[in-house]
Amino acid sequence: MANSVMNATILAELKSAVGEQGLIVDRNQVQTYECDGLTNFRTTPAAVVLPRTTAEVQAVVRVCARHAIPFVARGAGTGLSGGALPAEGCVVIGMARMNRVLAVDLENARITVEPGVTNTQVTERVRAAGYFYAPDPSSQTVCTIGGNLAENAGGAHCLKYGFTVTHVLGCEVVLPNGEVRWFGSEHGVVDALGYDLPGVFIGSEGTLGVATKAVLKIVRRPEAVQTLLAAFSTVTDAAQTVSDMIAAGMLPAAIEMMDRLSITAAEAAVHAGYPMCEALLLVELDGPRAEVDAQIDEVRALCAKNNAWEQRLAQTDAERVLVWKGRKAAFAAMGRIASHYIVQDGVIPRTALPKVLAKMQEMSDETGLRIANVFHAGDGNLHPMVLYDATVPGEEDRALILSYDILRLCVDAGGSITGEHGVGREKQCVMSYMFHEPDLATMQRVRHAFDPQNISNPEKVFPTPRLCGERRHGAYAPHPVEAAGIAEVF
Numbered sequence: 408m409a410n411s412v413m414n415a416t417i418l419a420e421l422k423s424a425v426g427e428q429g430l431i432v433d434r435n436q437v438q439t440y441e442c443d444g445l446t447n448f449r450t451t452p453a454a455v456v457l458p459r460t461t462a463e464v465q466a467v468v469r470v471c472a473r474h475a476i477p478f479v480a481r482g483a484g485t486g487l488s489g490g491a492l493p494a495e496g497c498v499v500i501g502m503a504r505m506n507r508v509l510a511v512d513l514e515n516a517r518i519t520v521e522p523g524v525t526n527t528q529v530t531e532r533v534r535a536a537g538y539f540y541a542p543d544p545s546s547q548t549v550c551t552i553g554g555n556l557a558e559n560a561g562g563a564h565c566l567k568y569g570f571t572v573t574h575v576l577g578c579e580v581v582l583p584n585g586e587v588r589w590f591g592s593e594h595g596v597v598d599a600l601g602y603d604l605p606g607v608f609i610g611s612e613g614t615l616g617v618a619t620k621a622v623l624k625i626v627r628r629p630e631a632v633q634t635l636l637a638a639f640s641t642v643t644d645a646a647q648t649v650s651d652m653i654a655a656g657m658l659p660a661a662i663e664m665m666d667r668l669s670i671t672a673a674e675a676a677v678h679a680g681y682p683m684c685e686a687l688l689l690v691e692l693d694g695p696r697a698e699v700d701a702q703i704d705e706v707r708a709l710c711a712k713n714n715a716w717e718q719r720l721a722q723t724d725a726e727r728v729l730v731w732k733g734r735k736a737a738f739a740a741m742g743r744i745a746s747h748y749i750v751q752d753g754v755i756p757r758t759a760l761p762k763v764l765a766k767m768q769e770m771s772d773e774t775g776l777r778i779a780n781v782f783h784a785g786d787g788n789l790h791p792m793v794l795y796d797a798t799v800p801g802e803e804d805r806a807l808i809l810s811y812d813i814l815r816l817c818v819d820a821g822g823s824i825t826g827e828h829g830v831g832r833e834k835q836c837v838m839s840y841m842f843h844e845p846d847l848a849t850m851q852r853v854r855h856a857f858d859p860q861n862i863s864n865p866e867k868v869f870p871t872p873r874l875c876g877e878r879r880h881g882a883y884a885p886h887p888v889e890a891a892g893i894a895e896v897f
């Protein structure tokens with residue numbers, strides 16, 4: 408079926424930018440790109456391009472800039488907040504073909520990759536030399552480095568090693584006007600001079616341009632790793648154990664928690680052999696062998712003090728892999744116990760865990776919708792999953808409302824509406840619940856400086872009156888720069 412949305416001149420320009428094989432306009436084929444991992448929102452793009460080089464991305468963006476057409480970069484489409492959701496009439500720039508590892512520099516512990524390389528491929532490339540790439544989203548076998556940069560992706564081991572932003576030394580970006588720039592160091596040198604442009608770009612969810620190369624830090628594999636499972640009868644006991652570990656000055660590589668519902672789902676999918684309990688802690692320590700051996704005894708003592716009724720140390724690599732397989736499959740495993748679900752992503756102070764989880768249970772009882780919880784307990788990053796049945800009239804809407812109420816609960820507890828999945832399209836309407844209007848306006852100014860035409864992944868991140876228009880923090884006060892007519896808010 409031919410594309411009727413985009414005019415022939417623009418299509419011809421896009422074709423000359425990426426070649427015939429790199430342009431998809433057939434209505435049935437472009438539909439493949441209508442959503443990301445958050446399938447509740449869908450928009451069919453006008454066209455999809457699959458560039459192979461920075462020059463091709465640049466040529467596409469120039470076409471978009473010339474005609475003021477929105478474009479949306481897309482990695483693997485595993486995002487859970489609708490970040491890669493197409494804008495109306497947009498060009499999706501799929502990065503799947505830019506998937507080469509360009510340079511490996513073991514002496515300086517860094518690797519240069521194109522954005523379509525998957526997270527796991529980075530580690531695979533340096534594993535034999537004793538290195539790994541630390542940020543480890545559960546989607547790591549599929550999600551791309553470009554998507555990881557845009558979302559500042561995290562993962563279980565980011566408690567110790569830090570999020571994506573800690574591991575990017577520099578990146579090449581095609582700006583929304585088609586210029587190509589390096590943010591940070593092209594040669595991977597740690598450089599603290601000037602504005603932290605990689606810091607601005609990383610986590611900007613595709614709104615400031617398209618990443619076309621990244622120089623990443625790689626990390627030496629630790630000498631020893633120990634992985635412990637501990638089963639508790641209450642969330643309070645498990646949460647107290649987490650607080651006790653941090654208070655004792657420990658920094659485990661990971662501290663994850665799963666509730667009964669998540670354990671049930673993960674067991675059905677992966678058969679990890681988890682003990683069935685109200686709160687399961689998964690603690691991993693890594694580092695020099697002597698240090699790990701001493702600390703694991705301390706961790707076990709804290710678990711026992713807080714009434715853990717079973718503790719199990721992985722004895723082999725195979726056992727450790729199975730423990731992690733269950734945890735990392737937890738989102739997908741929900742399909743075993745519910746036909747539909749929404750994965751939320753909020754942050755709370757660790758100390759608020761028992762109170763917030765108890766309140767969530769109340770909300771679940773009130774709405775009759777089940778909520779499963781699996782999360783990065785060490786940094787208070789919750790992933791509540793609201794389970795529903797879309798064939799029941801009205802249930803999807805109730806699930807969405809409940810998932811937003813959970814985010815407000817996180818903010819009220821002193822936390823945040825996202826820890827690692829981004830705001831995207833999904834959480835725009837709770838941005839105003841978290842930020843004051845002038846703060847949002849300041850962020851808009853940054854966006855506007857990069858993208859005055861508002862074509863790079865528009866309609867994402869910021870609340871718009873059309874979509875929600877919530878205003879919690881009082882009237883908007885124009886910035887003096889805006890009042891003087893030097894900059895404008897759009």
Ligand SMILES: Cc1cc2nc3c(=O)[nH]c(=O)nc-3n(C[C@H](O)[C@H](O)[C@H](O)COP(=O)(O)OP(=O)(O)OC[C@H]3O[C@@H](n4cnc5c(N)ncnc54)[C@H](O)[C@@H]3O)c2cc1C
Nearest residue numbers: 482483484485486490544545551553554557561613618827
């Ligand atoms: C089962 C499952 C488990 C997950 N677990 C985690 C987890 O543990 N931690 C975590 O952080 N996330 C997790 N996620 C969410 C998701 O995998 C991450 O957000 C990931 O970083 C998205 O990468 P992607 O390649 O799929 O990006 P996409 O979904 O394609 O895009 C995400 C965003 O990045 C932008 N983008 C993509 N490529 C570029 C580029 N080259 N330049 C500029 N912008 C770009 C898009 O416009 C969009 O805004 C999980 C998702 C699933 C489905």
